[in-house]
Amino acid sequence: MGSVSEQLLTLDLLADWLRRYAAIVDEHKTYLTELDSAIGDADHGANMARGTAAVLTHVDDATTIDALLKKAGMTLVSTVGGTSGPLYGTLLMKMGMATGSVVELSAEDFGKALRAGLEGLVxxxxxxxxxxxxxxxLAPALDAYDAALADGSDLHDAVAAAAQAAAAGRDATTPMVAKKGRASYLGERSAGHQDPGATSSTYLFDALADVIGA
Amino acid sequence: MKKLINSPDDVIADALKGVEASDDNVRVDHANRVIYRATPKEAGKVAIISGGGSGHEPMHGGFVGIGMLDAACAGQVFTSPTPDQMLEATTTVDTGAGVLHIVKNYTGDIMNFEMAAEMAADAGIPVETVVVADDVAVQDSLYTAGRRGVGTTVLLEKIVGAAAEEGQDLGAVKVLAQKVADNGRSMGMALTSCTVPSAGKPTFDLPEDQMEIGIGIHGEPGRHREPIGDAKSIAKQLVDPILQDLDFTGSPVIAMLNGMGGTPLIELYLMYGEVVALLKEAGVEISRNLVGNYITSLDMAGCSLTLVKADEEMIRLWDAPVKTAGLRWGL
Incomplete structure (x- = not known):
């Protein structure tokens, strides 16, 4: 693999990322809804599938990365609804605001955009x-991504590390007691169930790993 | 599932057609799912919008009209509307005096209204927000999303709507709204679950001889489940936690005995009689009241009690004329 600076995330690659994400969500929508039935209101899979499908109708129109991400974010906000719409929407919109009007990003700049997105979401x-x-x-995934780049890993290895950390973070939600959202009304009864939002978040890194072949 | 619907996917769109057909005082933007007053407010007066998931009718669309809301955004069943709907409503109703957003405390509603308020601010429209979080069934702690917003919302929309109608400015309207929110408490109970059309089956299973105390308005779990008791004992389970949470003596109180959608009025009146007796015993003076279905949970059977600790000014605004599908007097 070449050095990090030679590996760029292009507009086309990021459009493919969103397409792949929509495909993974659609494939797992029943599973996501099942997870949400246990501790939420049983609509996460349906809502995310509707929203990511709407994103697909716009990905071809964008001519810059910021336009692609901002439009995708706004589309999620207006079509997903609930809490997932504003959260995923904010993540992508803040990423778009951080990249500026470009058609390619370095691995480091993509990491910075992800970080800005996560901060907005938080x-x-x-x-x-x-x-x-x-x-x-998301947080462990971004930490793993940044750490891998800092250690001199290339983009592929950094994304693979991020996907792995996201999955570990998702698995760690199972014993947790929910402190936010509708699951929090369950108190202790929310423990023992994997979080649906953490689950759909790992798909972002699975999709990225798929499109760059990590 | 037995429901008067065409298809689960079309419930909101079809219901909005009926809303428009039934009331000359409102118009409906079907594309954005916003209910507006047919005749907009005069320029220079603060406008008020609210909104939330559908399934709680008459709230909020039934409270659009003179003396209450200027617009209401309808979400999917039990799902917050989206910021683009709220922004459209905010932009449309603003007369230049700014807009108050009335938001019930659910994570989704908070986030979506917050985004809409940011977008409206970007567009140069002053927006203030009041969050209603009055459900004493939820123990308020750092570990939860806080109390749910329920019955106080109805009384707040009436009182604050009257203040905006008589020309109070945005700052004053916001202060009043916060005061009503701070002084309202609610507690609900369910005899049955509700059935969300898209789910097709009851949200939770409640055996014939059981009731759920401390229920929310979306079929969330209550405080606890127990064998059903008589009306007197159920009334006590609603009144006690409210009075334990706030001292309602020494001020005029507005009371609402609200049906959850599937309980006949005769039972609501019966319950109100029990509640009044208990409040009298506790030294609480009810100045004004509502008995009926105002903030419902689809076809759930059960009821909730809301008390707002008022003052003379709030009572004056409560008595001011109102002309909406849900509340109508003085006009």
Whole structure:
């Protein structure tokens, strides 16, 4: 593999990322809804599938990365609804705002955009690590991604490390007691169930790993 | 599932057609799923919007009209509307004096209204937000999303709507709204679950001889489940936690005995009689009241009690004219 600076995330690759994400969500929508039935209101799979399908109708139109991500984010906000719409929407919109009007990103700049997205999501959801939410998958994934790049890994290895950390973070939500969202009304009864939002968040990194062949 | 619907996917769209057909005082933007007053408010007056998941009718669409809301955004059943709907409503109703958003405390509603308020601010429209979190069934702690917003929302929309109608500015309207929110408490109970059309089956299973105390308005679990008792004992289970949470003596109180959608009025009146007796015993003076279905949970059987600790000004605003599908007097 070449050095990190030679490996770029292009507009086309990121459009493929969103397409692949929609495909994975669609494939797992029944599973996501089952997870949500246990501790939420049984609509996560259906809502995310509807939203990501709507994103697909716009991905071809974008001519810059920021436009692609902002439009995808806004589309999720207006079609997913509930809490997942604003959270996923904020993640992508803040990423778009961080990239600027470009057609390719370095691995480092993509990491910075992800970080800006996560910070936006945390501010929107007023969520911390350990609350049994999307953050429990996303934060460890971003940390692993940044650490891998800092250690001199290339993009492929950094994305693979991120996907692995996201999955571990997702699995760690099972024993947690929910402190945010509708699952929190269950209190202790929310423990023993994997978080649906953390689950759909891991698909972001699975999709990225798929499209760059990591 | 037995329901008067065409298909689960079309419930909201079809119901909005009926809302429009039934009431000359409102118009409906079907594309954005927003219910507006047919005749907009005069320029210079603060506008008020609310919204939330559908399934709680008459809230919020039934409270659009003179003396209450300027617009209501309808979400999917039990799902928050989206920021683009709220932004559209906010932009449309603003007369130049700013807009108050009335939000019930659910994570989804909070986030979506927050995004809409940010977008409206970007567009140069001053927006203030009041969050209703009055359900004493939820223990307020750092470990939860906080109390749910329920019955106080109805009384707040009436009182604050009157203040906006008489021309109070956005700052004053916001202060009043917060005061009503801070002084309202609710407690609910269910005899049955409800059936969400898209799910097709009851949200939870409640055996014939059991009731759920402390229920929310979306079929969330209550505080506990127990064998069903008589009306007197159930009334006590609603009144006691409310009075333990806030001292309602020494002020005029507005009371609402609300049906969850599937309970006949005769039982609501019966329950109200029990509640009044208990409140009298506790030294609480009810100045105004509502008995009926105002904030429902689809076809759930059960009821909730809301008390707002008012003052003379709030009572004056409560008595002001109102003309909506859900509340109508003085006009």
């Amino acid at each position: 501010a929107r959801g007023k969520t911390e690590l350990g609350d049994k939410t999307m953050v429990d998958a």
